[in-house]
Amino acid sequence: MxxxxxxxxxxxxxxxxxxxxxxxxxxxxxxxxxxxxxxxxxxxxxxxxxxxxxxxxxxxxxxxxxxxxxxxxxxxxxxxxxxxxxxxxxxxxxxxxxxxxxxxxxxxxxxxxxxxxxxxxxxxxxxxxxxxxxxxxxxxxxxxxxxxxxxxxxxxxxxxxxxxxxxxxxxxxxxxxxxxxxxxxxxxxxxxxxxxxxxxxxxxxxxxxxxxxxxxxxxxxxxxxxxxxxxxxxxxxxxxxxxxxxxxxxxxxxxxxxxxxxxxxxxxxxxxxxxxxxxxxxxxxxxxxxxxxxxxxxxxxxxxxxxxxxxxxxxxxxxxxxxxxxxxxxxxxxxxxxxxxxxxxxxxxxxxxxxxxxxxxxxxASEVPRMTWPSVEFTDGADGRRGGIGFLRTGVGRDQTVVLMKYGVHGLGHGHFDKLHFMLYDNGRQVIRDYGFARFINVEPKYGGRYLPENESYAKQTIAHNTVVVDETSQNRADRDEAEAMSGQRHFFDGRGGPVQAMSARANGYWPGVNMQRTLLLVEDARLDYPVVVDLFRVTADTMHQYDYPLHFLGQPIWDNLGIRGYPDQLRPLGTDFGYQHIWEEARARTDSVVQFTWLDGSRYYTWTVAAAPATEVILGRIGAGDPRFNLRREPMILVRRRGRDHLFASVIEPHGYFNEAREISLRARPQVQAVRVIGHSEAASVVEVVGKGGWTWTIMVTNGPADPDARHTVTFGNRTFSWTGNYAVEGVVVASDSRR
Amino acid sequence: MxxxxxxxxxxxxxxxxxxxxxxxxxxxxxxxxxxxxxxxxxxxxxxxxxxxxxxxxxxxxxxxxxxxxxxxxxxxxxxxxxxxxxxxxxxxxxxxxxxxxxxxxxxxxxxxxxxxxxxxxxxxxxxxxxxxxxxxxxxxxxxxxxxxxxxxxxxxxxxxxxxxxxxxxxxxxxxxxxxxxxxxxxxxxxxxxxxxxxxxxxxxxxxxxxxxxxxxxxxxxxxxxxxxxxxxxxxxxxxxxxxxxxxxxxxxxxxxxxxxxxxxxxxxxxxxxxxxxxxxxxxxxxxxxxxxxxxxxxxxxxxxxxxxxxxxxxxxxxxxxxxxxxxxxxxxxxxxxxxxxxxxxxxxxxxxxxxxxxxxxxxxASEVPRMTWPSVEFTDGADGRRGGIGFLRTGVGRDQTVVLMKYGVHGLGHGHFDKLHFMLYDNGRQVIRDYGFARFINVEPKYGGRYLPENESYAKQTIAHNTVVVDETSQNRADRDEAEAMSGQRHFFDGRGGPVQAMSARANGYWPGVNMQRTLLLVEDARLDYPVVVDLFRVTADTMHQYDYPLHFLGQPIWDNLGIRGYPDQLRPLGTDFGYQHIWEEARARTDSVVQFTWLDGSRYYTWTVAAAPATEVILGRIGAGDPRFNLRREPMILVRRRGRDHLFASVIEPHGYFNEAREISLRARPQVQAVRVIGHSEAASVVEVVGKGGWTWTIMVTNGPADPDARHTVTFGNRTFSWTGNYAVEGVVVASDSRR
CATH class of the missing domain: 1.50.10.100 (Chondroitin AC/alginate lyase)
Known part of the structure; x- marks a missing residue:
C-alpha cells in the first residue's frame, strides 16, 4: 500500500x-x-x-x-x-x-x-x-x-x-x-x-x-x-x-x-x-x-x-x-x-x-495435496454488493460433492437469465446440469464455430437452467439491459463444514411483482449413502402465476410414484417462446401428492422428492424441438408445474445405491427419503420436514427475514411452534460416529 | 482322440x-x-x-x-x-x-x-x-x-x-x-x-x-x-x-x-x-x-x-x-x-x-504384450458350416480399428434378427453401434431387472441393427423358429493385414425372394487420417421392395450435403411395427445425388458418403417412440431409403480430424472422400469408385460369384472393362512409405 x-x-x-x-x-x-x-x-x-x-x-x-x-x-x-x-x-x-x-x-x-x-x-x-x-x-x-x-x-x-x-x-x-x-x-x-x-x-x-x-x-x-x-x-x-x-x-x-x-x-x-x-x-x-x-x-x-x-x-x-x-x-x-x-x-x-x-x-514437497477446495462464497459486482456465487462442498479430492448457486450479476453479453440457478456435482459428474453454451467452438461446419442461434433462443433462457420459471417467460423477459441493472442478493452462507451446510439468496423483481428466495442445504446423515441436497425455493407474488421448477439431468428414468407414461405416437413442443419452443414434451402427469422420480446416472441412482401441492403437473421433456439444424443436444429434463401466488417448492435430491452394468450389480435402487412436507412458510420463516424410510424425520427451519446469526426465532404454523437461533436450523440429522470421508 | x-x-x-x-x-x-x-x-x-x-x-x-x-x-x-x-x-x-x-x-x-x-x-x-x-x-x-x-x-x-x-x-x-x-x-x-x-x-x-x-x-x-x-x-x-x-x-x-x-x-x-x-x-x-x-x-x-x-x-x-x-x-x-x-x-x-x-x-515375462488381436473369422454352427462372424482389425492395442460382421446362426432365444449386421469400433469407442439388449440388468424397479418388453419389440428387430431392412419388416418376420432354420453364409474373408482387408457374406431368403450380399473393406490410405470402411451391400429380389439402410451412431450431427432440416414442432413414429414404432422421425430429405452426412463422436469426426440413386430418401430418427415407461435410450440413427429390385448400397465411412472442446481445437471437420460411384453390379461382380478431394480415386472390384482366390475375372459395365484375380481387388490406394501404425 x-x-x-x-x-x-x-x-x-x-x-x-x-x-x-x-x-x-x-x-x-x-x-x-x-x-x-x-x-x-x-x-x-x-x-x-x-x-x-x-x-x-x-x-x-x-x-x-x-x-x-x-x-x-x-x-x-x-x-x-x-x-x-x-x-x-x-x-x-x-x-x-x-x-x-x-x-x-x-x-x-x-x-x-x-x-x-x-x-x-x-x-x-x-x-x-x-x-x-x-x-x-x-x-x-x-x-x-x-x-x-x-x-x-x-x-x-x-x-x-x-x-x-x-x-x-x-x-x-x-x-x-x-x-x-x-x-x-x-x-x-x-x-x-x-x-x-x-x-x-x-x-x-x-x-x-x-x-x-x-x-x-x-x-x-x-x-x-x-x-x-x-x-x-x-x-x-x-x-x-x-x-x-x-x-x-x-x-x-x-x-x-x-x-x-x-x-x-x-x-x-x-x-x-x-x-x-x-x-x-x-x-x-x-x-x-x-x-x-x-x-x-x-x-x-x-x-x-x-x-x-x-x-x-x-x-x-x-x-x-x-x-x-x-x-x-x-x-x-x-x-x-x-x-x-x-x-x-x-x-x-x-x-x-x-x-x-x-x-x-x-x-x-513432502506431499502434494489433492485439489480439495472448501465451501466458499464469492461476492459479485465491482463493489462486492451485487449478490454472488456460493459453493457448498463436502468430501475430498475427486470424490467431493459440490452444490453451487448463482445469485450475482448478469455478466455482460455472455450472461444467462438464470438467477438462483443451481448445479449439483456428485460421483465425478455434473448430475444436475447446466446446458452450457449452444456452440460447437471452432467447428467450422457448425456456423463457423461461432455461437449458434440456439444460444440466444435456448441456452440463455431461464428454462434452460435449474431455477423457477414464471409464466413461461424468462427473467427480465430476456432483456439484457434490464438484467444488467439488477442482481441477486445474498441472504446467508454457512459453509463451515459439519453435517449440515446451507446458503440462501434472493432474486427479486426479475418478473414484475415476483420475489424469490432459494435456500440450498447440503446434509450428511449417517443413515444415507451420500450427502443429499435439500432445496427450499420460495416464490411470493402480488398475483397468481404459473411456476415451473425444472431439473436438468442425464441418464435414464428408472422409477416414479406417478405412473407417468411417455407419449407413444406424437411429440409437441412444450411452449412457443423463451426456450420452451426447444423442448419436446415427452410425458405429463397430474398429482396432489408428493412427487418422487428416480433416474440412473453413471454408477449412482438419484431420487428427487418434492413436497405435495394440489393440482401439481409433472412434465418430462427433452431438448431438441425447433432445432432444424440439429444444433442442440437431446438431453432430458423434468419439471414440476404449479399455479399460485406465494408458494414454497420444497424438495430433496438424494443420491443412492450403486449400479455397475458390466458387473451386473445393482444395489439400493430405491430411495430412503419417502416424503418432504411443507409445515409452513411466511415472510418470517419456512419450515419443512423430510421423512425417511422407517419414519425418521428432519425438521428444517429457515429464516426468511433479515440475516443474523445470533437472532432467536419462534414461529407457529398450525398448532406447532418452532424455535431456533440464527439463519437456519436442522434437527434430526444423525451424525456418523466416525465420518464416512 | x-x-x-x-x-x-x-x-x-x-x-x-x-x-x-x-x-x-x-x-x-x-x-x-x-x-x-x-x-x-x-x-x-x-x-x-x-x-x-x-x-x-x-x-x-x-x-x-x-x-x-x-x-x-x-x-x-x-x-x-x-x-x-x-x-x-x-x-x-x-x-x-x-x-x-x-x-x-x-x-x-x-x-x-x-x-x-x-x-x-x-x-x-x-x-x-x-x-x-x-x-x-x-x-x-x-x-x-x-x-x-x-x-x-x-x-x-x-x-x-x-x-x-x-x-x-x-x-x-x-x-x-x-x-x-x-x-x-x-x-x-x-x-x-x-x-x-x-x-x-x-x-x-x-x-x-x-x-x-x-x-x-x-x-x-x-x-x-x-x-x-x-x-x-x-x-x-x-x-x-x-x-x-x-x-x-x-x-x-x-x-x-x-x-x-x-x-x-x-x-x-x-x-x-x-x-x-x-x-x-x-x-x-x-x-x-x-x-x-x-x-x-x-x-x-x-x-x-x-x-x-x-x-x-x-x-x-x-x-x-x-x-x-x-x-x-x-x-x-x-x-x-x-x-x-x-x-x-x-x-x-x-x-x-x-x-x-x-x-x-x-x-x-520380459514384456507383457498389449492385447492386440489380428483379423479373424469364426465359423458358426456345430458343424462350422452355418456362416460365421468376421473381424477386420488394424492398429495396436487400444488404438485398433475393428470392423465386425455377423453372418452366422440366429443364436437361440437371445438371438437377434440381424444377419449381415456390422459394427465399427474406432478411437476407443463403438462408433457404429449395436443397441444391445433392452434391459436394466438387476435394476429391480425396471421390470425386476429382467428383459424389458422393448427387447422383443425393438432391440431384437432388424431395424435396431446396421443392416438393410426390407419393406419395414424384420428378417423372418421376427419368427425365431424360422430364423433358427437358416443361417448366413460366408463368401470370403481376407484378414491378412496390409492396406486393404475385406470380408464378404450372404444372407439369402431372410425375406421371401430377397437375397443379400455384404462386402466390407477396411482400407488404409496414406492420404487419409485414419482407416476407412467401404461397404458394398447388394440386394437382389424377384420383385420391387423398399430397402432401408440404417446406421446407428452417437454424438452430434455436424453437416450434411442435403440441407436436411429437423421437424420443428411435431414428431411422429417412423412406422408401426417391427421396431419402427419405437423410432421418432426427426427429419427427412430427398435427393438423387450422393449423400454425405458428418457427425462428431468423441474427439473424431465421421462422414458417411453413400453413392447416388434416384429418389433416395434420407431419414434422421431417434429411438424412444412407443416407449411409455422410458425403457429405451434416446439414441440417434440415420437411414437411407430406396425402392428397387436389385440394388447396390455403396458407401464409405471415413473417420477424420480432431475435436477437443476443452482445448477448443477443431481440425479437418470436413471429409476427404467426396463421392462414391457405383460403376455396375451383376451376379458376377460389383465395381465401385471412391473419389477423394483433388480427384484421387479408388476402384473397388468384388467378385459376386463363387469364391476362388485364384480365379481371373473380367467384367464390363457400360464402356469400361475391369479385370482382376481372386475375390476382390482395390486399385488406387496409396500406401504410406512408413506405416502410420
Whole structure:
C-alpha cells in the first residue's frame, strides 16, 4: 500500500514518465516474459523437476514436428477456417519457439521465429481490415480484433526472446511492418475495444502495453494502463477495478475468467518486470491473486470449470491462462502449497521463472495435496454488493460433492437469465446440469464455430437452467439491459463444514411483482449413502402465476410414484417462446401428492422428492424441438408445474445405491427419503420436514427475514411452534460416529 | 482322440464305473477346484506376484467387511429383489471364504462357510418350489433354476475347501439337508434344464457333476456328463459338441459365452482333477481352448465384448467366467504369452494353481504384450458350416480399428434378427453401434431387472441393427423358429493385414425372394487420417421392395450435403411395427445425388458418403417412440431409403480430424472422400469408385460369384472393362512409405 501511494504521488508530481524512460532505456532483452537469468535456470533444471521435464519434452516434441514442415502464412480467412486456424497456430508456435530458443540456445528456434516474422512483415502492410468481421471490430489477420490482440501478445514475447539474435535491420523491418502498424490499428481503429471494460479490452491493452515495453514506446504503455486518453477511466487499472468483485470473482463467470486471466497475467508480468515500482501485484489489495483463487476455487473436483453463462461443459483449469496465473501467483505471492494441487491437475508449468518455482516446489514437497477446495462464497459486482456465487462442498479430492448457486450479476453479453440457478456435482459428474453454451467452438461446419442461434433462443433462457420459471417467460423477459441493472442478493452462507451446510439468496423483481428466495442445504446423515441436497425455493407474488421448477439431468428414468407414461405416437413442443419452443414434451402427469422420480446416472441412482401441492403437473421433456439444424443436444429434463401466488417448492435430491452394468450389480435402487412436507412458510420463516424410510424425520427451519446469526426465532404454523437461533436450523440429522470421508 | 476312444471303449466294456469308484474312494479334499498343494503354493507366493497379490488383497478386504457383519439367510424373494441378491452374495462370499481358508489357514473363513451352510441346512428342507417362477423352471432359493445351479457350483467349492475342517456330523447334516436335495431337484424336477443343450444346461450339469465328485456320487457325474439317461444325447459332452462351432465360437454370442465359459471351465477342472484320464481338455480337438480364444478374440480393444444378440454394452473380458477360462487355458495348454495381455486387462487371477501360473508368468515375462488381436473369422454352427462372424482389425492395442460382421446362426432365444449386421469400433469407442439388449440388468424397479418388453419389440428387430431392412419388416418376420432354420453364409474373408482387408457374406431368403450380399473393406490410405470402411451391400429380389439402410451412431450431427432440416414442432413414429414404432422421425430429405452426412463422436469426426440413386430418401430418427415407461435410450440413427429390385448400397465411412472442446481445437471437420460411384453390379461382380478431394480415386472390384482366390475375372459395365484375380481387388490406394501404425 505504501509503495503504491508513493507511486501515485510520483505520478502526480510528474516524475513517473521520467523514471519510466530510464527503465526503458536499459537495453535488456528478453524481459517481457522471461529473462536470460531465468532461461539459464530453466536450462540447468530442465531434467530435474517432473513438471518442467514433462512440459519441456512435450513442447520440444511439438516443435520438432513444426520445424520439419515449411512455414505457412496464408492470406486471412474466415472464422474457424483453415487460414484462421493457421494464423492462431503460428503465434502459438512462435511463442514456444522463442522460449525454447532462450532455454536451449538452439538457433533453429530463433530462425523459425525470424522467418515467420519476416513472412508476416512481407504480408501485413498490404492488408486492409478483414472483410468478414460481421458486427465486430475487425483485425487484419483475423475477422475480429480480439484474435489480432492475442496474436500480438504471444508474438511480442517471441520477438523479445530473439531480439538480441536478430540483426538490427531485421528488427527495424519487423517493427515497422508488423508491430507498429498492428499496435496502431488496435489503439486507433480498435479504440472501442481498447477502451472497453471487458476481456477483449484486456487483450487489447496487454498487446499494446507489452509491445510498448519491448520496442520502447512508453506512451503506448501509458495508454494501455490508463486508456486512450490516459485518464484512467479505461485501461488496465480500470479493468482490474471493475471486472472483478473485491473477492476476485470475474463478472463474466469462470469460463471467461480462464480466458481473461491470461492477458491480465501476461501484462502484469510485463509491468512487474519493467516497472516493479508500480507494485502491480499488490494493486487493489492483491486483486490478481484473488482473481486466480476465485477462478480455481470455482472448479469442480475434476478441474472442470462450472459452465456459468456462455461456457463449454469441459473447459478446465488446464487452460493456458489458468496455468500461467497459477504459476505466477505461486511465485509472486506466498507460494501457497494448495496451488501445487492445482499444478498437479494441470500437469504442466509455464516456461519462465514462475513455472520453475512451481516445478521445484512440487518435487520438493513432502506431499502434494489433492485439489480439495472448501465451501466458499464469492461476492459479485465491482463493489462486492451485487449478490454472488456460493459453493457448498463436502468430501475430498475427486470424490467431493459440490452444490453451487448463482445469485450475482448478469455478466455482460455472455450472461444467462438464470438467477438462483443451481448445479449439483456428485460421483465425478455434473448430475444436475447446466446446458452450457449452444456452440460447437471452432467447428467450422457448425456456423463457423461461432455461437449458434440456439444460444440466444435456448441456452440463455431461464428454462434452460435449474431455477423457477414464471409464466413461461424468462427473467427480465430476456432483456439484457434490464438484467444488467439488477442482481441477486445474498441472504446467508454457512459453509463451515459439519453435517449440515446451507446458503440462501434472493432474486427479486426479475418478473414484475415476483420475489424469490432459494435456500440450498447440503446434509450428511449417517443413515444415507451420500450427502443429499435439500432445496427450499420460495416464490411470493402480488398475483397468481404459473411456476415451473425444472431439473436438468442425464441418464435414464428408472422409477416414479406417478405412473407417468411417455407419449407413444406424437411429440409437441412444450411452449412457443423463451426456450420452451426447444423442448419436446415427452410425458405429463397430474398429482396432489408428493412427487418422487428416480433416474440412473453413471454408477449412482438419484431420487428427487418434492413436497405435495394440489393440482401439481409433472412434465418430462427433452431438448431438441425447433432445432432444424440439429444444433442442440437431446438431453432430458423434468419439471414440476404449479399455479399460485406465494408458494414454497420444497424438495430433496438424494443420491443412492450403486449400479455397475458390466458387473451386473445393482444395489439400493430405491430411495430412503419417502416424503418432504411443507409445515409452513411466511415472510418470517419456512419450515419443512423430510421423512425417511422407517419414519425418521428432519425438521428444517429457515429464516426468511433479515440475516443474523445470533437472532432467536419462534414461529407457529398450525398448532406447532418452532424455535431456533440464527439463519437456519436442522434437527434430526444423525451424525456418523466416525465420518464416512 | 486316441485316449478318448479308449475311454469310450472302457465305458462300453463296463470298466469305467469301476475305475471311477477307485478314484472317488480317495478321501482327498479339497480337490474340485483347488488342492492343498496349490493352496500351499499360493500362500507361499501370496506377496510375490503382482496379479496374485492384487487379487488376494482385494478378496481379503472384501471378506473383512463381510466377516464384520452378521450372516443373513433371508427367505426366498423375487427376482432382483433384496433376498435374491442376498443369496447370490452369499454364494460369492462362501466361495471366496472357502478358498481363503485353504490359502491362509485362517479358521474365521472356515467358520463363516460352516455357519452359513448350517443356516441353509436349517432352511432349505422346508422350502417348496419358488412361487414366482413365471414360465421358468423354479429353484427353491431362487425364482429360476439357473440361479440355484450357480449357487451350488460355487458353494460346493467352498464346502470342499472346508470339508476336512468340518465335523463328520456337520458334513452329514449339510449334505443331507442341502446338497443332496438340491442336486436331486436339479436332476429331477429340473430335468428339462439339466438335459438342455444350452448354457443353463451347462450350469445344471456342472452343479450336479461337481457335487457328485465332492460328496461321492459317481452316478450324478455320469448323468452330468451324458444326460439323465446316460445316452450322451445331452449332458456335458453333448454341450461341448453342439454349443460351439469347430472354431470354438459360442452360438449365443460373446455376451453369453462369457457366462457359459464359467460352468464349462468349472466342471472341466473338476473332471481333470478327479478323472484326468478322460482328457477333457483334449476333447473335440481341444474345444475348450478354442472356446476361450473365440471369446476373448471377439473383444474390442478395451476388452468389452461386442454386443451381439441380447447383450449389455459393457460386458467385458474381466467377467469372472472369462478370468477363470483364461487362467485355466494358460495353465492347461501351452502357456500362450498372448493370454498374459488378456490377464493384464483383467488385472486379477483365479485363486488356484492356474491363477498362480498366470501370475508367475506375468511377472517373469520380459514384456507383457498389449492385447492386440489380428483379423479373424469364426465359423458358426456345430458343424462350422452355418456362416460365421468376421473381424477386420488394424492398429495396436487400444488404438485398433475393428470392423465386425455377423453372418452366422440366429443364436437361440437371445438371438437377434440381424444377419449381415456390422459394427465399427474406432478411437476407443463403438462408433457404429449395436443397441444391445433392452434391459436394466438387476435394476429391480425396471421390470425386476429382467428383459424389458422393448427387447422383443425393438432391440431384437432388424431395424435396431446396421443392416438393410426390407419393406419395414424384420428378417423372418421376427419368427425365431424360422430364423433358427437358416443361417448366413460366408463368401470370403481376407484378414491378412496390409492396406486393404475385406470380408464378404450372404444372407439369402431372410425375406421371401430377397437375397443379400455384404462386402466390407477396411482400407488404409496414406492420404487419409485414419482407416476407412467401404461397404458394398447388394440386394437382389424377384420383385420391387423398399430397402432401408440404417446406421446407428452417437454424438452430434455436424453437416450434411442435403440441407436436411429437423421437424420443428411435431414428431411422429417412423412406422408401426417391427421396431419402427419405437423410432421418432426427426427429419427427412430427398435427393438423387450422393449423400454425405458428418457427425462428431468423441474427439473424431465421421462422414458417411453413400453413392447416388434416384429418389433416395434420407431419414434422421431417434429411438424412444412407443416407449411409455422410458425403457429405451434416446439414441440417434440415420437411414437411407430406396425402392428397387436389385440394388447396390455403396458407401464409405471415413473417420477424420480432431475435436477437443476443452482445448477448443477443431481440425479437418470436413471429409476427404467426396463421392462414391457405383460403376455396375451383376451376379458376377460389383465395381465401385471412391473419389477423394483433388480427384484421387479408388476402384473397388468384388467378385459376386463363387469364391476362388485364384480365379481371373473380367467384367464390363457400360464402356469400361475391369479385370482382376481372386475375390476382390482395390486399385488406387496409396500406401504410406512408413506405416502410420
Amino acid at each position: 505504501m509503495r503504491r501511494t508513493l507511486l501515485l504521488l510520483g505520478l502526480m508530481l510528474g516524475l513517473q514518465g521520467t523514471a519510466f524512460l530510464e527503465v526503458l532505456a536499459q537495453p535488456r532483452h528478453p524481459r517481457v516474459f522471461i529473462s536470460a537469468e531465468e532461461a539459464a535456470a530453466l536450462r540447468e533444471n530442465a531434467e530435474r523437476y517432473t513438471l518442467l521435464r514433462t512440459t519441456l519434452a512435450r513442447v520440444r516434441a511439438e516443435m520438432e514436428e513444426v520445424l520439419a514442415k515449411p512455414i505457412e502464412i496464408p492470406p486471412p480467412g474466415e472464422a474457424g477456417g483453415y487460414e484462421h486456424e493457421r494464423h492462431k497456430q503460428n503465434y502459438r508456435e512462435m511463442f514456444k519457439a522463442g522460449l525454447l530458443y532462450q532455454i536451449t540456445g538452439d538457433e533453429r528456434y530463433a530462425r523459425f521465429v525470424r522467418d515467420m516474422l519476416m513472412g508476416y512483415a512481407a504480408m501485413y502492410p498490404e492488408l486492409g481490415p478483414h472483410p468478414r468481421s460481421e458486427r465486430q471490430i475487425p483485425g487484419k489477420l483475423f475477422h475480429q480484433l480480439l484474435n489480432e490482440c492475442v496474436w500480438l501478445v504471444h508474438t511480442i514475447v517471441a520477438y523479445d526472446a530473439i531480439y538480441n539474435w536478430l540483426s538490427e535491420a531485421d528488427r527495424a523491418h519487423i517493427e515497422a511492418s508488423v508491430f507498429r502498424p498492428m499496435a496502431s490499428w488496435i489503439m486507433n481503429e480498435g479504440a472501442y475495444e481498447f477502451n472497453r471494460i471487458h476481456n477483449h479490452g484486456t487483450w487489447a491493452v496487454a498487446a499494446v502495453g507489452m509491445t510498448g515495453y519491448v520496442i520502447g514506446e512508453p506512451d503506448w504503455v501509458e495508454k494501455a494502463l490508463y486508456g486512450s486518453n490516459k485518464e484512467g477511466k479505461s485501461g488496465f487499472y480500470a479493468q482490474l477495478d471493475q471486472l472483478f468483485s473485491p473477492d476476485g470473482y470475474y463478472m463474466e463467470g469462470p469460463y471467461y475468467a480462464r480466458y481473461a486471466l491470461w492477458p491480465f497475467f501476461f501484462f502484469a508480468e510485463a509491468i512487474e518486470r519493467y516497472e516493479p515500482e508500480r507494485g502491480i501485484y499488490a494493486y487493489r489489495d492483491s486483486i490478481l491473486k484473488k482473481a486466480l483463487y476465485a477462478t480455481v476455487q470455482t472448479a469442480f473436483p475434476d478441474g472442470v470449470l462450472p459452465p456459468l453463462n456462455d461456457a463449454s461443459l469441459t473447459m478446465d483449469i488446464r487452460a493456458p491462462g489458468v496455468v500461467l496465473a497459477t504459476d505466477v501467483v505461486f511465485a509472486r505471492y506466498e507460494g501457497d502449497p494448495a496451488l501445487l494441487g492445482v499444478a498437479h491437475e494441470q500437469g504442466q508449468v509455464v516456461l519462465n521463472g514462475a513455472g520453475l518455482a512451481v516445478a521445484k516446489a512440487y518435487d520438493e | 486316441m485316449r478318448r476312444t479308449l475311454l469310450l471303449l472302457g465305458l462300453m466294456l463296463g470298466l469305467q464305473g469301476t475305475a471311477f469308484l477307485e478314484v472317488l474312494a480317495q478321501p482327498r479334499h479339497p480337490r474340485v477346484f483347488i488342492s492343498a498343494e496349490e493352496a500351499a503354493a499360493l500362500r507361499e507366493n501370496a506377496e510375490r506376484y503382482t496379479l496374485l497379490r492384487t487379487t488376494l488383497a482385494r478378496v481379503r478386504a472384501e471378506m473383512e467387511e463381510v466377516l464384520a457383519k452378521p450372516i443373513e439367510i433371508p427367505p426366498p424373494g423375487e427376482a432382483g429383489g433384496y433376498e435374491h441378491e442376498r443369496h447370490k452374495q452369499n454364494y460369492r462370499e462362501m466361495f471366496k471364504a472357502g478358498l481363503l481358508y485353504q490359502i491362509t489357514g485362517d479358521e474365521r473363513y472356515a467358520r463363516f462357510v460352516r455357519d452359513m451352510l448350517m443356516g441353509y441346512a436349517a432352511m432349505y428342507p422346508e422350502l417348496g418350489p419358488h412361487p414366482r417362477s413365471e414360465r421358468q423352471i423354479p429353484g427353491k432359493l431362487f425364482h429360476q433354476l439357473l440361479n440355484e445351479c450357480v449357487w451350488l457350483v460355487h458353494t460346493i467349492v467352498a464346502y470342499d475347501a472346508i470339508y476336512n475342517w468340518l465335523s463328520e456330523a456337520d458334513r452329514a447334516h449339510i449334505e443331507a439337508s442341502v446338497f443332496r436335495p438340491m442336486a436331486s431337484w436339479i436332476m429331477n424336477e429340473g430335468a428339462y434344464e439339466f438335459n438342455r443343450i444350452h448354457n443353463h444346461g451347462t450350469w445344471a450339469v456342472a452343479a450336479v457333476g461337481m457335487t457328485g465328485y465332492v460328496i461321492g456320487e459317481p452316478d450324478w457325474v455320469e448323468k452330468a456328463l451324458y444326460g439323465s439317461n446316460k445316452e450322451g444325447k445331452s449332458g456335458f459332452y453333448a454341450q461341448l459338441d453342439q454349443l460351439f462351432s469347430p472354431d470354438g465360437y459360442y452360438m449365443e454370442g460373446p455376451y453369453y459365452a462369457r457366462y457359459a465359459l464359467w460352468p464349462f471351465f468349472f466342471f472341466a477342472e473338476a473332471i481333470e482333477r478327479y478323472e484326468p484320464e478322460r482328457g477333457i481338455y483334449a476333447y473335440r480337438d481341444s474345444i475348450l481352448k478354442k472356446a476361450l480364444y473365440a471369446t476373448v478374440q471377439t473383444a474390442f480393444p478395451d476388452g468389452v465384448l461386442p454386443p451381439l444378440n441380447d447383450a449389455s454394452l459393457t460386458m467385458d473380458i474381466r467377467a469372472p467366467g472369462v478370468v477363470l477360462a483364461t487362467d485355466v487355458v494358460f495353465a492347461r495348454y501351452e502357456g500362450d504369452p498372448a493370454l498374459l495381455g488378456v490377464a493384464h486387462e483383467q488385472g486379477q487371477v483365479v485363486l488356484n494353481g492356474a491363477g498362480l501360473a498366470v501370475a508367475k508368468a506375468y511377472d517373469e
